Amino acid sequence: MSDNDGKKPLGVRGSGSGRPGQVKQSFSHGRTKNVVVETKRKRVVAPKPVAAKPGDAAAAAPRGGDPRKRPAGITDAELDRRMKALAAARAREADEAIQREAEEKARAEERERRRAEIEAKEREEREREEALKAKADEDARRLREEQEARTRAAEPQPSPADAQAREQKPAKAAPPRERDARDKDRNAKTTKVDDKRRAGKLTVNQALAGGEGGRQRSMASMRRQQERARKKAMGQPQEREKVRRDVQLPEAIVVSELANRMAERVADVVKALMQNGIMATQTQTIDADTAELIIEEFGHRVVRVSASDVEDVIQQTEDAPEDLKPRAPVIAIMGHVDHGKTSILDAIRKARVSHGEAGGITQHIGAYQVETEGGATLTFLDTPGHAAFTSMRARGAQVTDIVILVVAADDSVMPQTVEAIAHAKAAGVPMIVAINKIDKHDADPDKTRTSLLQHEVIVEKMSGDVQDVEVSALTGQGLPELLEAIALQSEILELRANPDRQAQAAVIEAKLDVGRGPVATVLIQNGTLRQGDIFVVGEQWGKVRAMENDRGERVKEAGPSVPVEVLGLNGTPEAGDVLNVVSTEAQAREIAEYRQNAARDKRAAAGAATTLEQMMAKAKADQSVAELPIVVKADVQGSAEAIVQAMEKIGNDEVRVRVLHSGVGAITETDVGLAEASNAPIIGFNVRANASARATANQKSVEIRYYSIIYDLVDDVKAAASGLLSNEVREHFIGYAQIKEVFKVTKVGNVAGCIVTEGVARRSAGVRLLRDDVVIHEGTLKTLKRFKDEVNEVISGQECGMAFERYDDIRVGDVIEIFTREEVERSL
Numbered sequence: 108m109s110d111n112d113g114k115k116p117l118g119v120r121g122s123g124s125g126r127p128g129q130v131k132q133s134f135s136h137g138r139t140k141n142v143v144v145e146t147k148r149k150r151v152v153a154p155k156p157v158a159a160k161p162g163d164a165a166a167a168a169p170r171g172g173d174p175r176k177r178p179a180g181i182t183d184a185e186l187d188r189r190m191k192a193l194a195a196a197r198a199r200e201a202d203e204a205i206q207r208e209a210e211e212k213a214r215a216e217e218r219e220r221r222r223a224e225i226e227a228k229e230r231e232e233r234e235r236e237e238a239l240k241a242k243a244d245e246d247a248r249r250l251r252e253e254q255e256a257r258t259r260a261a262e263p264q265p266s267p268a269d270a271q272a273r274e275q276k277p278a279k280a281a282p283p284r285e286r287d288a289r290d291k292d293r294n295a296k297t298t299k300v301d302d303k304r305r306a307g308k309l310t311v312n313q314a315l316a317g318g319e320g321g322r323q324r325s326m327a328s329m330r331r332q333q334e335r336a337r338k339k340a341m342g343q344p345q346e347r348e349k350v351r352r353d354v355q356l357p358e359a360i361v362v363s364e365l366a367n368r369m370a371e372r373v374a375d376v377v378k379a380l381m382q383n384g385i386m387a388t389q390t391q392t393i394d395a396d397t398a399e400l401i402i403e404e405f406g407h408r409v410v411r412v413s414a415s416d417v418e419d420v421i422q423q424t425e426d427a428p429e430d431l432k433p434r435a436p437v438i439a440i441m442g443h444v445d446h447g448k449t450s451i452l453d454a455i456r457k458a459r460v461s462h463g464e465a466g467g468i469t470q471h472i473g474a475y476q477v478e479t480e481g482g483a484t485l486t487f488l489d490t491p492g493h494a495a496f497t498s499m500r501a502r503g504a505q506v507t508d509i510v511i512l513v514v515a516a517d518d519s520v521m522p523q524t525v526e527a528i529a530h531a532k533a534a535g536v537p538m539i540v541a542i543n544k545i546d547k548h549d550a551d552p553d554k555t556r557t558s559l560l561q562h563e564v565i566v567e568k569m570s571g572d573v574q575d576v577e578v579s580a581l582t583g584q585g586l587p588e589l590l591e592a593i594a595l596q597s598e599i600l601e602l603r604a605n606p607d608r609q610a611q612a613a614v615i616e617a618k619l620d621v622g623r624g625p626v627a628t629v630l631i632q633n634g635t636l637r638q639g640d641i642f643v644v645g646e647q648w649g650k651v652r653a654m655e656n657d658r659g660e661r662v663k664e665a666g667p668s669v670p671v672e673v674l675g676l677n678g679t680p681e682a683g684d685v686l687n688v689v690s691t692e693a694q695a696r697e698i699a700e701y702r703q704n705a706a707r708d709k710r711a712a713a714g715a716a717t718t719l720e721q722m723m724a725k726a727k728a729d730q731s732v733a734e735l736p737i738v739v740k741a742d743v744q745g746s747a748e749a750i751v752q753a754m755e756k757i758g759n760d761e762v763r764v765r766v767l768h769s770g771v772g773a774i775t776e777t778d779v780g781l782a783e784a785s786n787a788p789i790i791g792f793n794v795r796a797n798a799s800a801r802a803t804a805n806q807k808s809v810e811i812r813y814y815s816i817i818y819d820l821v822d823d824v825k826a827a828a829s830g831l832l833s834n835e836v837r838e839h840f841i842g843y844a845q846i847k848e849v850f851k852v853t854k855v856g857n858v859a860g861c862i863v864t865e866g867v868a869r870r871s872a873g874v875r876l877l878r879d880d881v882v883i884h885e886g887t888l889k890t891l892k893r894f895k896d897e898v899n900e901v902i903s904g905q906e907c908g909m910a911f912e913r914y915d916d917i918r919v920g921d922v923i924e925i926f927t928r929e930e931v932e933r934s935l
């Protein structure tokens with residue numbers, strides 16, 4: 108190896124020789140040796156500054172660095188090694204940089220790919236929604252067009268106003284469309300936000316949805332969307348208040364039914380009620396005013412249903428004259444008690460009804476048909492003669508055509524005769540006067556006629572226009588004439604009815620029969636009542652299960668003026684109620700329900716008690732006048748009414764009888780409860796208490812009294828009521844004392860020195876001063892002394908001193924009566 112072989116020696120200088128490429132080696136003993144160092148150059152991939160041309164001095168200089176800066180003790184070889192290491196490190200760095208760059212690039216590409224993927228999905232979803240929307244819009248447009256076409260077809264000549272309205276329609280429709288646009292915007296934004304949130308995160312759903320694009324929609328979401336699309340297709344905006352309905356509103360309505368009629372959700376209605384301060388459940392009934400408030404709140408129109416609307420189904424048409432056929436007259440027999448009403452009726456129909464009656468009084472209104480010898484049919488109402496039946500008689504006069512006023516020739520005009528005249532006149536019913544008991548020796552028919560004059564009843568014999576017939580129910584005298592008079596009167600009246608229509612009847616009597624249920628005696632006023640007919644009667648309804656005529660025979664139908672007993676009612680109606688036949692059971696039930704509610708409202712408004720609690724509260728509230736409260740239960744409505752009427756007549760300003768409750772049927776525990784709370788006795792008229800009521804009454808000491816004759820009842824109650832004017836005060840004489848001496852004591856006055864002759868003298872007791880058995884003074888004692896001591900009591904045989912409070916006129920020989928008073932409550 109030489110310097111000239113083209114290989115450049117390492118730039119390491121020996122410390123001695125200055126020849127480059129030679130290394131001076133030192134050995135022991137001072138020996139040295141110059142060694143040529145030959146370095147094999149390796150090709151290294153290094154940055155440019157390192158790649159210098161061989162032999163280039165400028166380039167050679169930096170290689171190995173500035174020798175002056177080289178750390179001491181570093182050999183060329185070491186330097187070279189370090190240099191190599193440095194170069195290698197640089198090369199590695201460069202490699203890593205390249206690798207990083209490549210990786211970065213790959214990542215950027217991946218990001219770009221994902222972004223593109225997401226964008227593609229978004230685009231796809233948007234397109235899908237737009238397609239759906241477009242389809243819904245298209246459907247809606249088509250439906251609207253169809254509807255318009257139909258409307259146009261239905262209205263061949265649209266008015267200018269309609270045209271205007273149609274022109275205005277798009278303007279009105281604009282807001283929902285704007286709203287749609289806004290919704291769309293909002294939806295788009297929401298989607299974007301959602302996607303941003305999801306970006307970079309591949310969920311299972313995304314992965315699964317993959318190819319189809321977009322996330323999986325929930326069922327609810329799908330349903331919502333379908334609903335939106337459907338509503339759009341129907342041309343409805345998404346807000347619900349658009350449809351205004353006419354809501355039929357009766358007097359009271361159940362909450363759920365109200366919701367139903369408004370087509371609103373029940374929960375919403377309940378909420379609305381709550382917001383108005385009414386806590387009602389869906390099964391509760393609310394009144395019309397409250398319901399109206401709610402209906403208006405929901406934006407609907409109220410259509411009030413009136414009573415006549417519900418009852419419209421009842422046939423009210425006027426009969427054509429040619430349909431009218433003659434009917435029997437309805438005759439009521441009125442008159443004073445015992446003037447012979449029942450006897451006359453009996454004589455006419457040759458049946459002796461009066462024998463079966465308790466106490467000989469006609470208790471119930473009955474109706475009978477009789478055929479005269481001349482072939483005429485007459486319908487008789489047998490109205491009772493007792494004053495208590497006044498109200499029923501008044502009703503009786505409403506359905507009657509002719510009144511027979513029975514006046515006993517031996518008794519002449521009596522108070523109830525006058526009442527009967529008043530009722531007949533008020534009802535505008537013609538009268539026929541039957542002067543009865545003409546067979547009696549003291550009969551004075553002319554006196555009767557004259558008495559009638561005072562009451563403006565001018566009979567034919569007195570040149571008036573009221574027919575009068577002298578009769579004897581006992582002998583039958585004058586009865587044919589009486590029937591003739593009736594027939595004549597009937598002819599004058601020209602009584603007609605149409606038998607070929609739905610029946611209308613009046614209830615004469617109604618009762619709750621143990622075996623047959625509610626039974627009503629009705630008098631057909633118009634039409635024909637048939638078995639199976641559905642009817643409404645007052646607040647009750649029913650279906651004619653069976654009918655019985657006045658002879659107790661089953662009949663299938665009953666025409667005008669025929670009295671029948673009807674079975675098949677769902678409740679007991681009241682005397683005077685009108686029966687109307689309707690077409691369906693639903694109608695009958697609806698009308699009855701309506702009437703019940705109306706009656707309840709009316710009672711509530713009038714302050715009448717409706718529930719037992721209310722009844723009790725009311726009974727306790729009114730204490731201004733002394734009252735005898737009673738509870739009345741009777742076998743039939745008529746009797747109950749009659750008793751109430753009679754009870755109301757008893758009493759004056761200070762005391763009165765108060766009927767807490769009156770009803771038909773057995774005495775029940777409820778009645779006992781009411782009676783107990785009000786400290787009232789129970790009157791049972793031809794009814795008895797049931798077992799449990801009897802037990803409760805015994806336990807609670809509630810008095811139950813049974814009657815079968817109204818007279819007895821009235822007398823008893825009268826006695827009790829008069830006893831109530833004030834409590835009975837009973838005096839008990841406890842002693843007598845004789846005055847032996849009179850002392851004058853300063854500041855005290857006259858003091859009587861007495862001896863108790865009988866009983867005891869008591870300080871707290873009342874005293875009377877008797878002089879020759881006449882009461883001179885009544886008062887109290889100021890002092891009672893035994894010797895010098897004040898005592899409370901001095902017994903018989905002892906002496907004592909007595910002085911009267913504020914009374915001094917006492918004399919020797921006077922007698923002092925000593926008594927106590929006790930208030931005794933009277934009971935029925």
Ligand SMILES: Nc1nc2c(ncn2[C@@H]2O[C@H](COP(=O)(O)OP(=O)(O)OP(=O)(O)O)[C@@H](O)[C@H]2O)c(=O)[nH]1
Binds near residue numbers: 445468493544
């Ligand atoms: N002598 C005689 N007595 C008669 C006649 N009519 C009725 N009586 C008697 O009078 C009494 C009363 O007769 P009713 O027919 O029960 O009298 P009423 O008016 O129906 O009586 P009430 O049902 O209680 O209202 C009976 O004792 C009959 O016998 C008559 O024409 N002559």
